[in-house]
Amino acid sequence: MNGYGGNILRVNLSTGKITKTPTPVELARDYIGGRGFGAYFLFNEVPAGADPLGPENKLIVSSGPLAGLMIPGAGKCDFTCKSPLTGGYASASVGGLLTAEIKYAGLDSIILEGASAKPVYLVIDDDHIQLRDASALWGKGSITVEKILKDELGEEFQIACIGPAGENGVPYAHINHDYGRQAGRGGVGTVMGAKKLKAFAIRGTRAIPVADLDAYRQAGMALYKACKDSEGLGPWQNLGTTMVVSWCDEIGALPTRNFAAGSFAEGKTLYGPVIREQIVITDKGCFGCPSPCGKYSRMKRYGTRVEGPEYETIGMVGSNLGIADAQDVAQINFLCDEWGVDTISAGSTIAWAMECYEKGILTPADTDGLELKFGNVPAVFTLIEKIAKREGNLGALLAEGTKRAAQKIGKGSEQFAIQVKGMEQSAYATHNAxxxxxxxxxxxxxxxxxxxxxxxxxxxxxxxxxxxxxxxxxxxxxxxxxxxxxxxxxxxxxxxxxIDLEMYIPALEAITGVKRxxxxxxxxxxxxxxxxxxxxxxxxxxxxxxxxxxxxxxxxxxxxxxxxxxxxxxxxxxxxxxxxxxxxxxxxxxxxxxxxxxxxxxxxxxxx
Amino acid sequence: MRLYADSARCSGCRACLVACSLNLFQENNPKKAALTILPHFPAPGVYEVKVCTQCGECAAVCPTNAIKQNARGAYYVEFAECTLCEACVPACPENVMFVRAGLADVAWKCDLCGDCIAVCGTNVLRLGEIAAA
Structure with missing residues (x-):
């Protein structure tokens, strides 16, 4: 099928059975790909009332018809499952190089079913597909595991993996890819961990078929030219999403001290140009992207490196925790990545706990002695590890996310659990927006x-x-x-x-052969x-x-x-x-x- | 003329690889590109781009003279004459002479089509005169 990898791969972790079937034409027609495929499979294949952490839940990884092709930014991969955080629909997107590799391996969706009895990882090398023992990887951080698997399998393999939080059932655990990109939200990594799947690695060497090669190359080149000619390209390449920090601060949308305010008086040191100057070392783009917003940073003080920090992370673990130093924020980002938690939900949950502490709702007896005041950087470092391990009273409490933690603690703390449907609100303060x-x-x-x-x-x-x-x-x-x-x-x-939305229309038609x-x-x-x-x-x-x-x-x-x-x-x-x-x-x-x-x-x- | 790459500007997106495979083989397959991006992560956290310098070492060792020069001055593989002996591969000082069993029954290399330059958003690649040794 033009524009598609052509197959749906199913891996049953309970039985080890691996099957591949052609991607249905009607599915492509009605749901196109990506999150459409995810929603379709989730609704139709995961039984009503399934335990999100049980074998009945499925983790559906999907590419789309533009992915892996000569189209700007054609690098989005969707992870869909029943959410352990909300009990509803979860769909998290990750960029990087994963979605392209799925297509080159001749696939459109990978459906991970059942649950393994012991830790495993999945290796997909074109048609050679194998589950391997992951006991040596279990317990390791997600960046560490990615490096181990790249060294073992080779640079051409693209990796998706979880950290300890995903293994330990923290309901906002992420899936890491390409050293610091994450499918972050809704606990997709938790579901992967519940299946005892530490990682999957994929390499494909096939070409993706297209309907009209000349028209596609022309439309693709026109899109790249439009991107390169855009006035917005230079500033966006320079700062990426950190460009938004100063704007949000000025308009009162930068979450500050658990969304108590939308401007952070100390926040100028988190503005994009400061981040760029102080810590960014390399621009890091997703597949086919002419305007890479990804920034790779080095924190000399801590001897570490991280992809980021992106705007959302700066808002949620910076201003929202009362922290104003670029290296501190980037280090929190690194710890969240390595331990395997979503920076948005983790930042929000810790901010809620800090407000509880400052209001006397949580006391030192509840926090295992941690002085949980806004701005306490070492306390945040400690907490991320405790959350990932569900360690101590506080680690176990905050590993529930804001909604359930507030329900447990009560005392009016539900009022400032900043969430909808059980998912922590990301980094835009909405008092007046x-x-x-x-x-x-x-x-x-x-x-x-x-x-x-x-x-x-x-x-x-x-x-x-x-x-x-x-x-x-x-x-x-x-x-x-x-x-x-x-x-x-x-x-x-x-x-x-x-870029004009209409420019995508001839490209999509040339690729798929379907006029839309x-x-x-x-x-x-x-x-x-x-x-x-x-x-x-x-x-x-x-x-x-x-x-x-x-x-x-x-x-x-x-x-x-x-x-x-x-x-x-x-x-x-x-x-x-x-x-x-x-x-x-x-x-x-x-x-x-x-x-x-x-x-x-x-x-x-x-x-x- | 030859291709020059400023690795420090590369963000690892691989648009160049897809554009290359489309020009060389009319296929969407970056595994069949004639330039290479080597990521070095998590440390030091940089990309390294390897491109053909048009030094001609490959042509010099080709026993069937299948590697010829085109109008742009680039050495290219005349696919019909390549016997897949692989003599060119170790001769290449930049490791950008490619043979991959199962992917193509010929060797391939950069023929200076320039499509990689057209899609690169961070201006890593440029054409330039070959500097005198």
Whole structure:
């Protein structure tokens, strides 16, 4: 099939059985690839009520039709499973070189099923596929393991692996790839660990077939030329996502001390140019990327190196923990990578604990003696290891994530557990940014930014404004941005370099031989979006409107300092936005898709 | 003319490798590219790019004279005349003379098509005159 690896690989970790079947044409037609394939397999193959850490859950790794081709940023890989963090849909994206290698090995999805009795790793070398004993790797850090496997198998192999947190069931454990890129969110690494799969390594040497080679090369070259001609290229290459730190600080969106504020008075030392000057040594791009936002840094003080820190990490383990030093933040990033936890969820959970400590809700008796004040860098270093090992009272508590930890501790700490659907909110403070707040409330994995980065629209049209246009914008973003994760390419050439979306259309047609407009693509995105909504409703009997509510902090506690001091979103506006959002999506007042909506999207057969 | 690479600018994305395989073999397969990116991670954390210097050592050792010069002055493999004897591979001082059983039944090398330069977003690669020894 043109544009595709052509096969779905299934590896049953319980039995060791390995099977390969052709990628169904109808699946490519209706779900395209990437997160579309993931959502389809999750909904149809993981039984309702499955234990996320049990053998019934599946970890679905998917590439997409643009991945591995001469298309800017064609390096996105999707990991989908039932989330151990939220009990709902998890889909985490990672860049790097993995997704391209999956295609060169003649695959589109790798479905990891069952659970092994002992630690194993999977080696895919074109058609030679083998499970091997991983007992010597178990317990090792994810960066360390990647290096061991590269040394053993060779540089051409691409590696995905977990750290100790994934082995120990920490529900926000990540999957690491290419020395510091991660499928970070929702506990995809936890599910891999529950299957006792420490790593998989893949090498492919096949060519990816395309429908019209000349038209594809022409469209691909035109995209590269547009990227190289873009005015945005230079600044973006220089700073990557750290470019956003100063902007967020200035507009009051930089999470500060557990989202108590959106500006960090000490934060200038975390601005992009400072990070670049002080610690960045190499630009590190994903597959086929002309505008690498990845930065590789060296922390001389600690004798370590890390890919990053990216904006999200700077926000969540920097300003949000009251930490303002570039090397400290980068070292926390390194420890999260090596121990195997998502920097966003870890940062948020530690920030919640620090606020509990400063308010006297957690005492030194609860923290095993750690003085958990904002800004205490050594305490954070210690905590990451304790969380990954679930060590001591505090390690075990914070290894639950903010929602469950706050439910356990109570005493009003639920009020400042900054999460939606059980997933910690990523690094945009939304006291007064209503589109971004709605984006977090309705994102299909929980409070994650990548489905709809709507905060620029807030600034453009008026941040406190609540209206149908703004809601429509969030929905449009929720269809266009995740379409890139479906196609297996990065959205940032569109977002940051202003590449015209229409330029992807001739490329996709030349590659797949199927003519699709953006209207067609958005319909597929809407189908996937509704399917994931059905999944939440199937897995949580009480699922509905209450699950879309944000942290109360954003409608009850205006920041005391910074740009957004005294500003707050009204609860009635939160409710109004949800009403409009449900109406525009064709969902009922409780946020569930109406039968006619499912009919329109070809999903009616999926609900009993 | 020859290709020059400034490794310090390379971000390891491999767009050049895909563009190369498309020009050389009309295939999307970076394993069939005529330049190499060697990542050195996690330490020291740099990429090393290896390109053909058009030194001609490969042509000098080819027993069938299958390696010829094109209009751009580049040595290239005339695929129809290559017997896959592999004499050229150890002769290459930069390790960018390629033979891979199973992938192609010929040897291959850079013919200076320039497509790698066209897709590189960080300006690692450029064409230049061959410097006098």
């Amino acid at each position: 209503t589109a971004m707040l709605l984006a977090y409330m309705t994102a299909d994995v929980g409070a994650h930014h990548n489905r709809a980065w709507a905060i620029t629209y807030d600034l453009q049209v008026g941040r406190e404004l609540v209206g149908a246009d703004k809601v429509a914008r969030v929905i449009w973003l929720q269809h266009v941005r995740p379409m890139f994760d479906t196609l297996g390419a990065c959205r940032l050439q569109w977002v940051e370099l202003n 407009s953006w209207q067609d693509l958005e319909l597929v995105s809407e189908r996937i979006w509704n399917l994931t909504r059905l999944y939440w409703a199937r897995e949580h009997k009480d699922f509905g409107r209450a699950w879309d509510m944000p942290s109360p902090r954003f409608y009850t506690e205006p920041p005391k300092t910074g740009t957004t001091a005294g500003q707050i979103t009204k609860l009635e506006d939160v409710e109004r936005m949800l009403d409009m959002y449900y109406a525009q999506r064709g969902w009922d007042a409780n946020g569930l898709p109406k039968p006619e909506t499912l009919e329109r999207l070809g999903l009616a057969n999926l609900v009993a």
